[in-house]
Amino acid sequence: MRQNIRSRNDPAARRPYLTRWIYTLKRAKMMLVMTPFMQVFVDESGDAGLKLTQGSTPFFVIALVAFSDPEAVNLIDQRLTLLRKELHVSEHFEFKFSKCRSDLRKAFLQSVAPCDFFYYGIVIDKSGLTGAGFKVKESFYKYVIQLLFLNAREHLDEAVVHIDASGEREFRRQLDAYIKRRINTEKSHVRHVRFLNSANSNLIQLADMVAGAIHRSQTSKPDAQEYISLIRHREAYVQVWPRREKKKPKS
Numbered sequence: 236m237r238q239n240i241r242s243r244n245d246p247a248a249r250r251p252y253l254t255r256w257i258y259t260l261k262r263a264k265m266m267l268v269m270t271p272f273m274q275v276f277v278d279e280s281g282d283a284g285l286k287l288t289q290g291s292t293p294f295f296v297i298a299l300v301a302f303s304d305p306e307a308v309n310l311i312d313q314r315l316t317l318l319r320k321e322l323h324v325s326e327h328f329e330f331k332f333s334k335c336r337s338d339l340r341k342a343f344l345q346s347v348a349p350c351d352f353f354y355y356g357i358v359i360d361k362s363g364l365t366g367a368g369f370k371v372k373e374s375f376y377k378y379v380i381q382l383l384f385l386n387a388r389e390h391l392d393e394a395v396v397h398i399d400a401s402g403e404r405e406f407r408r409q410l411d412a413y414i415k416r417r418i419n420t421e422k423s424h425v426r427h428v429r430f431l432n433s434a435n436s437n438l439i440q441l442a443d444m445v446a447g448a449i450h451r452s453q454t455s456k457p458d459a460q461e462y463i464s465l466i467r468h469r470e471a472y473v474q475v476w477p478r479r480e481k482k483k484p485k486s
Contacts, residue, residue: 272426273394274302277383278433278442280332280450283372285361294453295359295375297383298446300352300438301390301471307351308438315437318346329433330440332447337458343444344465352441353390354466356449356473357383363477373406377413384418384425386472391424399439400430449473 277299284291302308319328322342330343357379369375384391396414400407411428418424433439448462453475 272305273392274305274308274438275391275394275396276300276436276438276442277380277396277398278439278446279399280443280446283375285364285370287361291361292450293361294450295361295379296446296450296453297357297379298442298449299355299383299387300442300445301354301387301394302352304351311347311350311352311441312437314346314350315343315440318343327434330437330444331433332444332450332462335444337461340444340447340462341465344448344462347441347444348466348469353469353471354445355383355387355471356446357386358449358453358473358475360453360475360477373402373409377410380410380414381417382474382476384414386474388418388424390471391418393423393426395427395429396425397429397431397436397439399433399443 277297279295279297281292281295283295287293302311315330316326319326322328322339324339330339332340335343359379368378398407398410402410407430414428415425431439433443445466448466451461452459452463
């Protein structure tokens, strides 16, 4: 009796194999997305300019906000989405320290304070900078990023780093390679570097608000310590560079 067996070369016969292959591929991609790598978000406050008498900020600050628990990332993302409703602002409202009123800054920082994250900061006191290399903004930014990641390196393990997507594409490509080359000298502290639009990322906005609070704490303004005090318990380390020399009291 003739057996009714189709060849695998027959397109109709190949469909089940193709369907299983596509399913397997999709599942592999899903598992990759769900892999619990450490999540890191980076943003800055101030500018990299050195013309202090012509409007450049006296300090340049970069903050690194890290999450060891992937679930904490989802929780804080949801919390900030809910916060917009509580504050009666647009669902597309972007939290930026430099543009927010004082009450919005406090509400934001009070809202995230109980969440499970820690942060590092690097404060560049431009008045103490010497050397022509600091006048090139791209080189200046890379150097500051290096200082920040070297401080945080011992607590980073296979981290996926998200940075505000400012600057040209070529600079972002160089920055990706630079961070991995400088930081991954002994092991893979940084697994991936990705660039996000801050307007679409609650977590980049968190890094912005932390950077802004650190920046404000370095000034002599009346509210200098008001914001940072709300999240100081989340601080791992904030470095001021170059180190300021304490003035000796007059005899």
